[in-house]
Amino acid sequence: MQELLEKLASLREYLDIPGKTRRLNELDRELSDPDLWNNAGRARQVTQEAGSLRRVVDGYKTLQSDADGLNEMLEIASDEEREMLAEEQASIQTRVDDLYRETLFTMKHADAPAIVRVKSGAGGTESQDWAGMLARMFMRWAERRGYKVDLLDEQAGEQAGVLSAEFIIRGEKAYGMLAPEHGVHRLVRVSPFDANNRRHTSFASVDVVPEVPEEEINIHIPDSDLRRDVFRSQGAGGQGVNTTDSAVRLTHIPTGIAVASQVTRSQIKNHEIALQILKQRLYDIEMRKREEEEAKARGEQKKIEWGSQIRSYVLDKQYVKDHRTGVMKHNPDDVLDGDLDDLMWAGLEWMAGKRAAEDAGDEE
Secondary structure: OHHHHHHHHHHHHHHOHHHHHHHHHHHHHHHOOHHHHHOHHHHHHHHHHHHHHHHHHHHHHHHHHHHHHHHHHHHHOOHHHHHHHHHHHHHHHHHHHHHHHHOOOOOOOOOOOEEEEEEEOOOOHHHHHHHHHHHHHHHHHHHHOOOEEEEEEEEEOOOOOEEEEEEEEEOOOHHHHHHHHOEEEEEEEEOOOOOOOOEEEEEEEEEEEEOOOHHHOOOOOOHHHEEEEEEOOOOOOHHHOOOOOOEEEEEEOOOOEEEEEOOOOOHHHHHHHHHHHHHHHHHHHHHHHHHHHHHHHOOOOOOOOOOOEEEEEEOOOOEEEEOOOOOEEOOHHHHHOOOOHHHHHHHHHHHOOOOOOOOOOOOO
């Protein structure tokens, strides 16, 4: 029990509960001011920040009170009574672990929806099939957690899988949880597309950015910097197929970034969605540049190499290994069916500097 109390004290310092309490008191005073509600944007911002802080502060205080109460009971309890209190102690331990996980969301916009883009690498059908498997993996992960997935665009592969797929996942800490998945994912398997049953290695990139509130993005894109292409949406066939040229692809000429939307049957609406996603991506690039410049100015070396190979899925040897954290999973079928939480939490610990980087090799 003493170890648990020490961990709670450490979390109090790490979470800066006194500082958050002071800030919450300031926000509560602002929320009580009737004039605040004349500014809808500011009112929404204050309400969201206060709600987020209140969950952490109240959650910590309740947990601390429960832990202190249990500790007092354990000090005077008999052996038999201690056994009866074991379940309550386990419950508090779980709550402490959950609170610890809150400290891992060190990235900005952790609470935001996640815009995910999966793109196949070189290698034709094999890598396109792999990109399709990855897209399904993230969608299954979202489904397991009860999150919502909105498919923005999907370009089918020539024989199987996808050339690329882009979708938004909405749910609690969606971007925070998916941030560690950003990077290159490697597949090794005996190819089902090879008549000689040879072993193939394929790569696909996963790009994850937060859906930042529109009022926070101050980006103007001149029409001269955009190329607009209209094409027919890919439907499921039958009566549901979209037979109008309503899908829109926008290409930002200076950077070469292309974003498409075929969410609706309205060409105008798809244009608006694609433009908003493009602004999100340009904003994310700018924020990462600033972070790198600030880190260099402080003499720091960034821990995260966003474009690097982060994980290998070796199906013929039945394992998945994360090259940053060293975490191994020997149930690749379950992982590809969305069982990603262990890998994600380890990735978040690594991003937060709480887990040492491991040897990038695997068991090959």
